[in-house]
Amino acid sequence: MLGLLSFISCDDILEEDISNDIVQTTYPSEGDVIESNVVTFQWNELDGADDYRVQIYDLYQIKVYDTLVSAVNVSLPMAEGGYQWRVRGENSAYESTYSFPVYFEVNESFDLTDQQVILSSPVTNFVTNSTTFTLAWDELPVADYYKLEIVNNSTGGTIVYQQDNITTTSVTLNNTIISQDGSYTWKVKAINSISETSTYTSRTFSIDTVNPNQPQNSLPANSSTQTVNQTISFSWTIPADSGTIQSAISYVIEIASDSAFTNILQSSNVSGTTFSQSFTSTGDYYWRVTAKDAAGNTGTPSSYFTFTVN
Incomplete structure (x- = not known):
């Protein structure tokens, strides 16, 4: 049993x-x-x-x-x-x-009241460091034109852009339309000669142009001695992001054989602030960490630490 x-x-x-x-x-x-x-x-x-x-x-x-x-x-x-x-x-x-x-x-109806505009790109909650990208939606066959509004959620819902009588299915943004970091909602409705969609269809996006802060190495301590073939635990900290948008941060840890990092032995992407690695060869090693965020910004690498494997 x-x-x-x-x-x-x-x-x-x-x-x-x-x-x-x-x-x-x-x-x-x-x-x-x-x-x-x-x-x-x-x-x-x-x-x-x-x-x-x-x-x-x-x-x-x-x-x-x-x-x-x-x-x-x-x-x-x-x-x-x-x-x-x-x-x-x-x-x-x-x-x-x-x-x-x-x-x-x-059934296709000429009455738009109960229909919706289908947004296609960018995806909802899109995060970028660029103010130039295209908002796009699917064509509604019985629509004559579309109305677009963009609202800055970070400033209490201020309308920062509005365009009527759009006869295409996309609008390309630039830095004259979106000039500040923040969270935005873009919304579109369709209109024809007898009706319009009863609600806007909306999605959010965020602009984040601020680089992540510089990480600070913690362990292994600078100039420490480690043992060959034994796991070494790396850890670091990073100051809090003070920008308008706090995009998700990941890290790249680099291990090199020289302080200029011209000979990088290993480069690993890490989602948290810890990493483990063992070394099969003795010698002097250098390590540093760089933060990058979901918007595409990359910060300054941490000041390197060195350790010796015996």
């Missing part, structure tokens, strides 16, 4: 078995005709499910979406046509039975 139990994972024991359960769909219902380019799929919560897998097929049984979400709804852009959708619950050990496929149709 002990031998058999050893093959049963903790997840199997702790997770509820939902393999015979079925998720109840609520919207769209069978035969619904939706006049919007975005459909919000909804279903009832299933006890024991941590996530839900939504699958959507077109009339040729080609899979259009296969999406895993933790909520009991998901909004997806849909082209005009007929579709079937289904959903199942999942946890780390079990999957429920898929719901019975539900047929629905998406």
Whole structure:
């Protein structure tokens, strides 16, 4: 018995078995005709499910979406046509039975009220050190033009740029439009002769042009002696980022055989402020750390430390 139990994972024991359960769909219902380019799929919560897998097929049984979400709804852009959708619950050990496929149709409507502009790039929460990049969105076929607004969230929601009557699906920013570091929201709505989308579609981006601070080496101590073939633990600190945007920071640790770092023996990317390495050769070594951030800024390398491996 002990031998058999050893093959049963903790997840199997702790997770509820939902393999015979079925998720109840609520919207769209069978035969619904939706006049919007975005459909919000909804279903009832299933006890024991941590996530839900939504699958959507077109009339040729080609899979259009296969999406895993933790909520009991998901909004997806849909082209005009007929579709079937289904959903199942999942946890780390079990999957429920898929719901019975539900047929629905998406019709193109000249009325934009219930439609949405689909933003394409940059991705949401985009971080960059450049003020020149392009905002782009998908064409809404029945739109005559678009309206764009950019808001500086770091200054309390000040509108820093607004453009009406845009007949293309992109706008390129420059430093006359965005001149300060900060968090921004860009939002677009579509307009035609009889209607406009009831809400803006929005995403955020951040501008961070400040280089990370210079790290400070901690261990191994400067001029220390280490033992060959034994693991050495490197660590360092860095002062807090005082910039408007604190982009995520990672590090490059370099180990060289000379103080000018013209002969770098190893260069490693590190997400935290520690690193471990052993050395098979005796001799003198030099190490330093450089911080870089998610926006693309690179700071000044730390002052090097040296150690000797005997």
